[in-house]
Amino acid sequence: MPTLTGVSAADELPGPDGQRPLQGDNASTGRLGDRLFGGAATVSGVIIIAIVTLIAVFLVVQAVPALTNNSENFLTSRVWAPGGDKPAFGILEFLWTTVAASTIAMLIAVPVGVGVALFLTQYSPAWLRRPAATLVDLLAAVPSIVYGLWGLITFFPFWKPIQTRIESTLGWFPLFAPADVSGGTIFFIGIVLSIMVLPIVTALSREVFAQTPATHKEGALALGATHWEMIRTAVLPFGRPGVISAAMLALGRALGETIAVTFLVSALFDGKAWTFSLFNGGETFASKIANNAAEFSNPNKTGAYIAAGLVLFVLTFVVNSIARVVIERRKAFTE
Amino acid sequence: MSTTTTESTVPDDVIGPQGDTPPGGRPGREALSEMSHPHRARAVKDVVARVVMWAAFLLAMVPLVWILGTVVVKGVHMLGTSTWWTGNQRNINSDDVGGGARHAIEGTLAMVGFTALIAVPIGILAAVYLVEYGRGRLAKTISFTVDILSGVPSIVAALFIYAVWVTSFGLRQSGVAASLALVLLMIPVVVRSTEEMLKLVPNELREAAYALGVPKWVTVVKVVLRTAFSGIVTGVLLGVARVMGETAPLLILAPYTKGFQRDLFNGNFPTLPMMINQDRGDLALAAAAERMWGAALTLILLVLLLNVIGRVIAHYGSIKK
Numbered sequence: 001m002p003t004l005t006g007v008s009a010a011d012e013l014p015g016p017d018g019q020r021p022l023q024g025d026n027a028s029t030g031r032l033g034d035r036l037f038g039g040a041a042t043v044s045g046v047i048i049i050a051i052v053t054l055i056a057v058f059l060v061v062q063a064v065p066a067l068t069n070n071s072e073n074f075l076t077s078r079v080w081a082p083g084g085d086k087p088a089f090g091i092l093e094f095l096w097t098t099v100a101a102s103t104i105a106m107l108i109a110v111p112v113g114v115g116v117a118l119f120l121t122q123y124s125p126a127w128l129r130r131p132a133a134t135l136v137d138l139l140a141a142v143p144s145i146v147y148g149l150w151g152l153i154t155f156f157p158f159w160k161p162i163q164t165r166i167e168s169t170l171g172w173f174p175l176f177a178p179a180d181v182s183g184g185t186i187f188f189i190g191i192v193l194s195i196m197v198l199p200i201v202t203a204l205s206r207e208v209f210a211q212t213p214a215t216h217k218e219g220a221l222a223l224g225a226t227h228w229e230m231i232r233t234a235v236l237p238f239g240r241p242g243v244i245s246a247a248m249l250a251l252g253r254a255l256g257e258t259i260a261v262t263f264l265v266s267a268l269f270d271g272k273a274w275t276f277s278l279f280n281g282g283e284t285f286a287s288k289i290a291n292n293a294a295e296f297s298n299p300n301k302t303g304a305y306i307a308a309g310l311v312l313f314v315l316t317f318v319v320n321s322i323a324r325v326v327i328e329r330r331k332a333f334t335e
Numbered sequence: 336m337s338t339t340t341t342e343s344t345v346p347d348d349v350i351g352p353q354g355d356t357p358p359g360g361r362p363g364r365e366a367l368s369e370m371s372h373p374h375r376a377r378a379v380k381d382v383v384a385r386v387v388m389w390a391a392f393l394l395a396m397v398p399l400v401w402i403l404g405t406v407v408v409k410g411v412h413m414l415g416t417s418t419w420w421t422g423n424q425r426n427i428n429s430d431d432v433g434g435g436a437r438h439a440i441e442g443t444l445a446m447v448g449f450t451a452l453i454a455v456p457i458g459i460l461a462a463v464y465l466v467e468y469g470r471g472r473l474a475k476t477i478s479f480t481v482d483i484l485s486g487v488p489s490i491v492a493a494l495f496i497y498a499v500w501v502t503s504f505g506l507r508q509s510g511v512a513a514s515l516a517l518v519l520l521m522i523p524v525v526v527r528s529t530e531e532m533l534k535l536v537p538n539e540l541r542e543a544a545y546a547l548g549v550p551k552w553v554t555v556v557k558v559v560l561r562t563a564f565s566g567i568v569t570g571v572l573l574g575v576a577r578v579m580g581e582t583a584p585l586l587i588l589a590p591y592t593k594g595f596q597r598d599l600f601n602g603n604f605p606t607l608p609m610m611i612n613q614d615r616g617d618l619a620l621a622a623a624a625e626r627m628w629g630a631a632l633t634l635i636l637l638v639l640l641l642n643v644i645g646r647v648i649a650h651y652g653s654i655k656k
Binding site: 031033034036037038040041042043044045046047048049051052053054055058059062111112113115116118119120122123124132134135136138139141142143144145146147149150152153154155195198202226227228229231249252253255256257258259263285286289290293296299302305306309312313316317319320321324 | 377378380381383384385387388389390391392394395396398399401402403405406456457458460461463464465467468469473474476477479480481482483484485486487488489490491492494495497498499501502503519522526550551552553555556576579580581582583586587608611612615618627628631634635638639642646
């Protein structure tokens with residue numbers, strides 16, 4: 001199976017003899033065909049660089065006018081009124097909802113995902129291994145709009161009594177305080193997101209766990225370790241960077257997930273008092289933009305939403321870059 | 336263990352109750368009950384870990400079964416109606432039963448087809464560059480931006496295309512605009528999977544071609560790409576499957592229409608995700624809810640079909656080492 005998370009050939013280190021892997025350029029004859037084909041390949045690569053650069057440039061350029069007209073602090077205000085003569089908008093509430101829901105998703109998906117990856121690589125009977133892996137991958141194939149429907153119509157009625165129970169027993173704790181929201185809450189969205197990103201955590205973790213050198217594992221077993229002790233001392237330390245990048249990639253996906261969250265969020269009414277409760281409603285960046293797609297009428301309003309999108313882009317950029325750096329460092333240690 | 340047997344060399348009182356013995360035939364397990372206390376704690380931990388891993392896997396299966404079960408149970412009825420695969424939704428009000436989804440199915444297929452038409456050549460060529468040509472800073476930069484692109488949320492891709500297509504060029508929202516956003520999401524999938532496949536092609540094949548005096552580009556096209564062909568097809572199908580269910584770009588760039596619309600360049604465009612989104616607005620009406628689940632099931636079937644075809648091709652066409 002091809003993976004989305006593999007390490008690019010371009011990053012591979014030189015071989016032991018100092019030669020780069022896959023010597024090819026020397027074979028170029030310099031004839032027209034070679035130049036055309038090589039040129040096309042190069043251009044395609046450059047197109048990708050251009051696209052990513054353009055995304056950043058366009059978002060910044062179109063966000064700046066709206067941001068300069070903004071009469072509120074963009075980062076610390078909870079107001080969202082981008083229309084009119086005196087636009088005022090801030091992202092604090094979206095930032096909180098997005099980060100809180102994604103954090104909950106990570107707290108659930110990472111332990112379970114690592115458990116599933118360990119099951120698939122270390123515990124599963126051989127006959128079950130492939131079908132089980134395929135089933136987990138199937139979770140990634142379900143379109144996110146279907147997660148939204150299922151969450152909204154099937155899972156929410158099931159979850160609601162559990163939430164009420166938590167509110168009544170742990171409500172004294174600020175994170176679990178009742179917030180009088182009838183629809184989907186931050187916590188609920190976190191749970192649905194955790195299911196959606198589980199296959200991402202599992203796929204990459206599985207890949208690195210499977211690469212644990214057999215000598216490490218046999219060494220642990222030969223010293224008398226039980227199966228679990230072998231995993232704890234050989235497999236987990238070896239796979240840790242992979243697990244961290246898997247978590248980061250999953251976090252990036254959770255932060256930007258749009259349509260399922262849009263189906264599930266409960267928008268708050270203007271001026272609702274601030275609360276840290278996870279049982280509060282609130283929009284994420286993505287759902288706010290998606291819910292108001294019809295409102296992109298005047299440049300100021302559109303600019304405000306593009307500014308929100310820019311923050312989301314920066315968030316995912318940072319998170320994905322961390323994932324990449326961690327994987328790079330692992331290569332430096334293993335090769 | 337029978338208590339009447341005289342052959343047992345182990346005194347009965349050392350062997351714990353049968354329930355203590357964990358399942359599984361690993362060597363040494365029988366000795367569990369003879370262990371002193373700290374060893375026993377280790378063995379218990381081992382069993383607990385085993386149980387936890389199984390539980391994690393079963394837990395992960397719960398939503399999968401639940402989601403697929405829900406959609407099939409609620410949606411299968413619509414798929415059996417006479418007009419589902421042939422009709423559209425024009426002149427059918429939200430509370431009217433029936434109508435078809437053909438307009439949305441055709442729309443979705445046309446849109447992802449157009450997306451693939453742009454994304455696949457760029458993606459494959461970029462992967463060829465990364466594996467066969469580039470080793471320097473340009474290659475590293477491309478590889479890095481592919482990673483960034485694969486992390487770009489679909490809503491941000493949609494906003495970007497909106498900023499270019501509508502705000503800057505003043506063009507209308509249309510199927511093409513949504514396709515362009517999907518291209519951004521599909522390219523990294525194609526690049527990464529193609530790259531994986533090209534790396535699997537043995538170097539000896541390239542060297543043999545060079546030794547015969549074959550130019551490099553012919554080697555890449557006729558030897559490397561051909562050897563990796565089935566894997567590349569699989570990657571493309573998985574990429575198509577990924578963008579097929581994307582809804583956010585459609586929401587912003589391709590408003591829904593209930594009738595047939597075969598022109599990607601001409602305004603509102605019907606797609607399955609947007610059909611679901613449309614009927615979600617009228618969930619209280621039984622007819623709309625039924626249509627919505629029908630459309631969801633149709634979408635899942637299309638996505639799964641692509642996944643299955645991709646996996647079958649990967650299984651039968653994979654590179655033998």
